[in-house]
Amino acid sequence: MSIRRLSGEESQTLYSLLRAEQRPLHEILSQFNSAIPSSRHFTLSSYLLILLQDNKVLSTTERLIAFALLVEAYSSQKPASNPFISFIVNASCNEGSEKVERAFILQLLGLNSSNSGKEFLKQSASDYVKGFDQSLHEFPPLDQLKQQFSDKVHLELYHCLFKDGSVKNVVPDPDVPPSCDADSVEFDLRPGTKPKHGAGDKDEALVGLLSNLSLEGLSPHWIRPLPPRLPIIDGELVWLNPDDNHELMWDYGMCVDTSRGAAVRDLIAKALKGALAPAQQEQVLVEFANDPKLVYHCGLTPRKLPDLVENNPLIAVDVLTKLINSPEIAEYFTVLVNMDMSLHSMEVVNRLTTAVELPSQFIHMYITNCIASCVGIKDKYMQNRLVRLVCVFLQSLIRNNIINGEFTQLDIIEL
Numbered sequence: 001m002s003i004r005r006l007s008g009e010e011s012q013t014l015y016s017l018l019r020a021e022q023r024p025l026h027e028i029l030s031q032f033n034s035a036i037p038s039s040r041h042f043t044l045s046s047y048l049l050i051l052l053q054d055n056k057v058l059s060t061t062e063r064l065i066a067f068a069l070l071v072e073a074y075s076s077q078k079p080a081s082n083p084f085i086s087f088i089v090n091a092s093c094n095e096g097s098e099k100v101e102r103a104f105i106l107q108l109l110g111l112n113s114s115n116s117g118k119e120f121l122k123q124s125a126s127d128y129v130k131g132f133d134q135s136l137h138e139f140p141p142l143d144q145l146k147q148q149f150s151d152k153v154h155l156e157l158y159h160c161l162f163k164d165g166s167v168k169n170v171v172p173d174p175d176v177p178p179s180c181d182a183d184s185v186e187f188d189l190r191p192g193t194k195p196k197h198g199a200g201d202k203d204e205a206l207v208g209l210l211s212n213l214s215l216e217g218l219s220p221h222w223i224r225p226l227p228p229r230l231p232i233i234d235g236e237l238v239w240l241n242p243d244d245n246h247e248l249m250w251d252y253g254m255c256v257d258t259s260r261g262a263a264v265r266d267l268i269a270k271a272l273k274g275a276l277a278p279a280q281q282e283q284v285l286v287e288f289a290n291d292p293k294l295v296y297h298c299g300l301t302p303r304k305l306p307d308l309v310e311n312n313p314l315i316a317v318d319v320l321t322k323l324i325n326s327p328e329i330a331e332y333f334t335v336l337v338n339m340d341m342s343l344h345s346m347e348v349v350n351r352l353t354t355a356v357e358l359p360s361q362f363i364h365m366y367i368t369n370c371i372a373s374c375v376g377i378k379d380k381y382m383q384n385r386l387v388r389l390v391c392v393f394l395q396s397l398i399r400n401n402i403i404n405g406e407f408t409q410l411d412i413i414e415l
Contacts (some may be wrong), residue, residue: 006043006047010044012207013035013036013230014036014048017031017032017065017069018062018065021125022126024121024122025065025068025120025121025124025125026118026122026124026355028065028069029068029340032072033072041074042083044069044073045069048069048070049070052087052091060098060100062125064100064104064128064129067091067101067105067108067366068121070082070084071108071109088149091105091110092105092106092139092145093139093140093141093397096151099139100128100132102139104120104128106137111140111145115242118396126356135392166318190280206413222326228253237291254367261297263283264298265297265299267280267283267284268284268315271311271312271315272304272307272308272311273307275311276312281315285314285315288319292322295319300317302334302335305335305336305339306335306336306339308343309336309344309348310345313344313347313348317348317355320332320336320352321355321356324356333359333362336349337366337369338369340376341369341370341373341386349363349393350393350396350397353397353400353402363402363403365399367397370390374390
């Protein structure tokens with residue numbers, strides 16, 4: 001069973017009971033049962049045991065009350081069921097203890113016939129000590145007591161070598177003579193001075209010891225050598241200790257204002273459905289100029305490019321110019337080549353040829369598709385109109401040295 005520490009309130013309650021030497025013992029025991037729940041009796045009894053192990057910690061009356069509490073904590077059970085009965089019985093036979101204490105313990109256990117029942121508990125601890133008559137009490141040997149409590153009492157107490165070698169932290173004051181009471185006003189080192197030891201200091205020290213369970217002493221540590229490491233067997237999983245020294249990666253885009261990106265996405269969505277107003281076109285171009293990376297987050301995909309080209313060719317040119325180094329630019333070019341030939345698509349390609357360096361294969365393929373579109377038209381009026389547009393487009397490419405003359409002559413002959 002684990003022993004939890006006493007709280008400050010429990011320490012104060014326990015010590016106040018020990019100090020009540022003028023109160024009847026049965027009142028102290030009654031208060032103990034009402035103030036302390038039964039679930040905490042073992043813990044408080046363990047602390048009382050520590051206080052009682054050294055005769056210098058408590059006064060005679062305090063020791064009597066402590067033994068009464070130690071027995072009362074398990075009074076509802078048989079005396080032999082008390083987990084501290086071994087210590088209690090051995091204390092009643094300790095030759096080094098006072099006779100009044102030994103007689104009191106025997107009466108608590110019901111082993112002294114000098115006083116029947118529990119009438120002696122109506123006295124206070126102080127009155128019991130004052131009226132004690134040694135001649136009225138008998139002190140049986142330990143062997144006789146052991147027979148009455150069977151295996152709960154051990155004749156020889158177990159002595160731990162480490163405990164025997166520990167340093168006690170309750171030692172007598174060398175400045176106090178053995179026959180002198182340090183709490184009395186007569187103990188003055190110099191005339192006219194106050195006692196350097198007071199009851200308040202003792203009370204404070206004992207309550208502190210109860211709260212910290214520090215009366216056990218300073219025991220030597222049990223030093224054990226580290227066990228040797230076993231050899232690693234082939235095929236055995238080796239335990240890994242990964243390095244946890246990771247560098248902090250900061251997300252610089254966190255908490256950044258994304259309102260501009262949202263506005264551009266809304267305008268691009270409108271641009272796919274119809275022509276934007278001049279002010280709206282200017283806003284998109286300015287936003288792309290301020291932050292070229294917005295083209296990757298504006299919502300445009302290769303599949304949507306034909307709609308943007310037909311409705312807003314200037315914006316399409318600006319977007320494709322900024323996407324020229326993108327891994328998806330080839331997919332955009334493929335869509336642009338395969339879309340239906342129109343004035344806006346030729347305008348976009350023509351502006352791209354002057355803005356960026358386009359692959360020659362893309363230009364030749366686009367011209368070929370334009371010629372094929374003109375040949376495939378059955379309406380002579382529309383065919384003549386588209387042929388003129390293609391010729392103007394080819395002349396612009398020749399002036400800008402985008403294509404050579406030989407390729408152009410072949411195209412014109414075909415037209």
